[in-house]
Amino acid sequence: MFPLTDTIRSRTVPVVTWGIILLNALVFFYEITLPPYLLQRFFEVWGFVPARLLTGQWFHAGISLFTSMFIHGGWFHFFSNMWILFIFGDNVEDRMGHGRYLAFYLLSGVVAALIQASVNPGSPIPLVGASGAISGVLGAYFLFYPRAGVLTWIPLFFFYGYYVEIPAVIYLGLWFLSQFFSGLFALALPRGAAAGGIAWWAHIGGFVFGLLAAKAFAPREREPRWYPDEYWPW
Numbered sequence: 001m002f003p004l005t006d007t008i009r010s011r012t013v014p015v016v017t018w019g020i021i022l023l024n025a026l027v028f029f030y031e032i033t034l035p036p037y038l039l040q041r042f043f044e045v046w047g048f049v050p051a052r053l054l055t056g057q058w059f060h061a062g063i064s065l066f067t068s069m070f071i072h073g074g075w076f077h078f079f080s081n082m083w084i085l086f087i088f089g090d091n092v093e094d095r096m097g098h099g100r101y102l103a104f105y106l107l108s109g110v111v112a113a114l115i116q117a118s119v120n121p122g123s124p125i126p127l128v129g130a131s132g133a134i135s136g137v138l139g140a141y142f143l144f145y146p147r148a149g150v151l152t153w154i155p156l157f158f159f160y161g162y163y164v165e166i167p168a169v170i171y172l173g174l175w176f177l178s179q180f181f182s183g184l185f186a187l188a189l190p191r192g193a194a195a196g197g198i199a200w201w202a203h204i205g206g207f208v209f210g211l212l213a214a215k216a217f218a219p220r221e222r223e224p225r226w227y228p229d230e231y232w233p234w
Contacts, residue, residue: 007149014090047126050117069109071128092140104217108136115205132202139210142172179203
């Protein structure tokens with residue numbers, strides 16, 4: 001299932017979401033100018049390496065927790081993450097406000113990376129990508145806009161498929177379940193086989209953090225307003 005858009009229009013200009021996308025784009029376009037050996041070194045320096053936590057490299061590990069969110073391993077990795085953020089991020093930013101949303105996004109990425117590191121603490125492989133932070137945004141969207149529609153393209157045969165509007169509570173619920181069961185499968189694999197794959201537990205951890213922490217980042221309004229796309233059925 002490939003999401004195309006949602007039915008909720010932001011009530012404010014999502015300057016933080018656009019800024020995050022722009023920064024990711026600038027970093028990625030810098031990456032593709034590097035020769036392979038320098039690109040690998042770039043990942044090792046600025047990606048988050050869980051093993052650094054065990055070897056006492058706390059400062060380097062702390063810095064890379066943030067820098068790793070803006071690094072991607074390829075075109076598909078970059079475009080898929082930015083597209084998801086473009087669809088869902090503006091509404092979460094609208095609900096939280098620009099400053100709170102930025103703090104929430106960064107904290108989601110940090111928590112997601114640490115959860116992935118706890119699953120494989122000795123891994124020397126750099127974790128890169130915005131997926132953990134974006135998973136936190138998806139968790140917040142799941143809480144704030146469960147009744148929103150997600151226009152989705154479902155492929156049937158190569159480029160043939162059909163379009164369907166799926167409630168966000170179902171679309172994101174199915175997405176989370178797919179991440180969860182993939183994460184369980186990854187745990188069952190030999191450590192070496194799973195070490196270089198997708199950071200499933202970063203996705204899971206980011207989503208759960210977003211779901212639990214989102215309300216704490218949403219300001220209370222002086223005059224309560226209710227919108228039919230928010231909070232129901234919670």
